[in-house]
Amino acid sequence: MRITLFAVGRLKAGPEQELAGRYLDRFSKAGPVLGLELARVVEVPESRAQAPEQRKREEMRELYKTLPDTAVLILLDERGKTFDSEEFAGLMGRFRDDGRRDAMIAIGGADGHDPELRQRADAVLSFGRMTWPHQMVRIMAAEQLYRCATILSGHPYHRA
Numbered sequence: 416m417r418i419t420l421f422a423v424g425r426l427k428a429g430p431e432q433e434l435a436g437r438y439l440d441r442f443s444k445a446g447p448v449l450g451l452e453l454a455r456v457v458e459v460p461e462s463r464a465q466a467p468e469q470r471k472r473e474e475m476r477e478l479y480k481t482l483p484d485t486a487v488l489i490l491l492d493e494r495g496k497t498f499d500s501e502e503f504a505g506l507m508g509r510f511r512d513d514g515r516r517d518a519m520i521a522i523g524g525a526d527g528h529d530p531e532l533r534q535r536a537d538a539v540l541s542f543g544r545m546t547w548p549h550q551m552v553r554i555m556a557a558e559q560l561y562r563c564a565t566i567l568s569g570h571p572y573h574r575a
Contacts, residue, residue, distance in 0.1 A: 416450060416507075417453075417516065419457055421456075421482075421521040421522065423549075424458065425460065431550040431551075438561045439560070442557065442561040445565060448568070451564060459477040461474070461525065471527065475532045486516075487510045489518065489536065489537060489540060490521050490528050490533060490536045491522050491523070491541070491556060492527060492541060493527075493546055493547075496540055500566060503559055504563040507563050510537070520560075522553060
């Protein structure tokens with residue numbers, strides 16, 4: 416399953432970008448033998464529209480430009496369901512085993528995701544009820560992808 420990490424906003428050069436890159440690189444090496452591959456990271460600029468609803472709509476349109484029709488869509492949202500790492504790995508494994516060819520994990524803009532996008536999503540996940548800076552969410556998503564691969568392979572990186 417080819418996985419795209421979609422993010423509204425760009426990650427500037429610095430320690431956050433380096434750390435996210437390190438985990439994505441680890442995932443890129445560990446995932447393919449499990450049928451999970453990092454297809455790409457897509458960054459789109461935040462909408463400059465004045466109204467939050469219009470910003471969300473514009474950002475949704477940008478996401479749809481890169482989302483294959485049959486792709487799994489996983490939204491990261493503070494109002495989503497909280498999974499532990501093993502549950503996330505199980506979810507990704509089930510999508511893969513069901514023959515889903517593509518998946519997108521989407522980090523929305525500062526206003527969140529458009530309600531229409533939430534309805535299209537196959538899963539809406541949360542990294543907790545707290546609000547996290549987008550840079551941190553990007554790092555956490557990258558790390559969880561790597562952790563997912565280690566869990567599915569039985570590697571000792573994940574210890575419960």
